[in-house]
Amino acid sequence: MTSVANLTDPAVEEAERYTAHNYHPLPVVIAEAEGAWVTDVDGRRYLDCLAGYSALNFGHRHPDLIAAAREQLDRVTLTSRAFLHDQFGPFCRDLARLTGKDMVLPMNSGAEAVETAVKVSRKWGYKIKGVPDGKATIVVADGNFHGRTTTIISFSTDPEARADYGPYTPGFRVVPYGDLDALAAAVDETTVAVLLEPIQGEAGVIVPPRGYLPGVRRLCSERDVLLVADEIQSGLGRTGATFACDDEGVVPDMYILGKALGGGIVPVSAVAAGREVLGVLRPGEHGSTFGGNPLACAVARGVIALLETGEPQARAREVGAHLHRRLGGLIGRGLTAVRGRGLWAGIDIDPALMTGREACERLLTRGVLAKDTHDSTLRLAPPLIVTHDEIDGAVDALAEVLKG
Missing domain, CATH: 3.90.1150.10 (Aspartate Aminotransferase, domain 1)
Known part of the structure; x- marks a missing residue:
């Protein structure tokens, strides 16, 4: 002992x-x-x-990730997004290919990426779906854990995460995890996205019933709603697939990634989606000083290279x-x-x-x-x-x- x-x-x-x-x-x-x-x-x-x-x-x-970090440390570590650097485009390209999406928006922490997904989903709802301004709703699951920012804890059902931090951000509907009927009942003409963890980590590694995720995918497609998969903990190899959604053949409209993307060296997160979704953003509407910095991109490219081997x-x-x-x-x-x-x-x-x-x-x-x-x-x-x-x-x- x-x-x-x-x-x-x-x-x-x-x-x-x-x-x-x-x-x-x-x-x-x-x-x-x-x-x-x-x-x-x-x-x-x-x-x-x-x-x-x-x-x-x-x-x-x-060793591969440490080598990538060391090489980048000798060159340049930060420029801010006011300029391009030689690792940025290749990182976004590599991650877009890994996810099968058109575009990538890099951030730092997982919570930042979730906040990004919430903002993008709402703007897509207003600009593309035609939801009246200020009326967008997002459906989430009971027992979720997506981070601890003010907006995110507004739709948490964990008293430790939520209590004493109000007033809370509106616009979210909580339904039981794994209950497709309850989810269908919560979706209406104001719904812009369904935000789910394919497997709920903080809740105790809760795996939904077989067929649930494909059912959510069908529902979102039928109702013109974005399926947003928070793969921050479940993605990038953890479940035996590149993404936990892969286990049931589900392709979400947006991936939220983080944690392992930084290789345990630097914080790296990102959202990946089609051009019709991430393309709603315009310069000045969302950003991050450190998001997509050269060191982060170099390390994350090393992570993607490891995953590409399978x-x-x-x-x-x-x-x-x-x-x-x-x-x-x-x-x-x-x-x-x-x-x-x-x-x-x-x-x-x-x-x-x-x-x-x-x-x-x-x-x-x-x-x-x-x-x-x-x-x-x-x-x-x-x-x-x-x-x-x-x-x-x-x-x-x-x-x-x-x-x-």
Whole structure:
């Protein structure tokens, strides 16, 4: 069993004293990382089974991505969008090809990309669909997590994210996730978009019923509504496909991407859509000083090159199947349910045994990093480079924890 950082460790004390308490981190202070492993300030190693909420899909410090960043650092890192740079066009081209879309709008954080998608959907509704000005509505799902900006938390159903931040932005209708009839009833002539996560991550890796996403696609096409897929956590290889929508043959009108697009090196996000959608924007209507900067574009191009080989997706399918087989063996032995796809799993611990936080703390002492959500649920999302043996070690550690 591995000891962990003492709560009186100077790094822990400083974080507690000088930072706003918007997170409740586990008592570990990471100093180095490589591949699927991190090392703390005292030299203890941990298998990273969170991977930065999928930002580290390709592992810590992937050599190809580090090389791309280093080369770009020696050339130019920022110009702002007031000028073009030699990485911008190629990045947008490469991402457009990967998504099968015509145009790309780069931003930085996932929440910025979601805000961009909301604005673009509304403007498309007014300029193309003909919705009366100020009347646009967007349908979203219960249990969603799209970020924590004021507009986004206005349609959150998580009290922790939403409470005490009103007044809230209007224009959103919330329906149960996975309920196609409820979604159909919520769509009317004012609806400009349906915004969904193909798999809900923060909610506990909730996979919708088979056929739901194709049904949403048909409904949006019939009603002249944009289908906007938030693939910030689920996309770029995590589920065993380039996009989680691919698993059911669904092509949304707009992809929202982030996290893994920056390779765990820099924040990179983007929306990708057809020209008839993103083409509604005009100069001065939306922007970002750092969005599409040279360093971000260079790293993201490296990410796209890795995905174009198909190897990360294939590995997520193969090793992910092993992960789910092993976790399935713990149902009835401390776990009550296992959900997910590829190298992404939501596992429910019998609440009579312990909370999710307690499970994470106990896993930490056994050299495994994970994250809880919603009481007794854990999310496991190791880097896609993780091995079968490393998965076995993590699941064996979980089995020990569940024994008490």
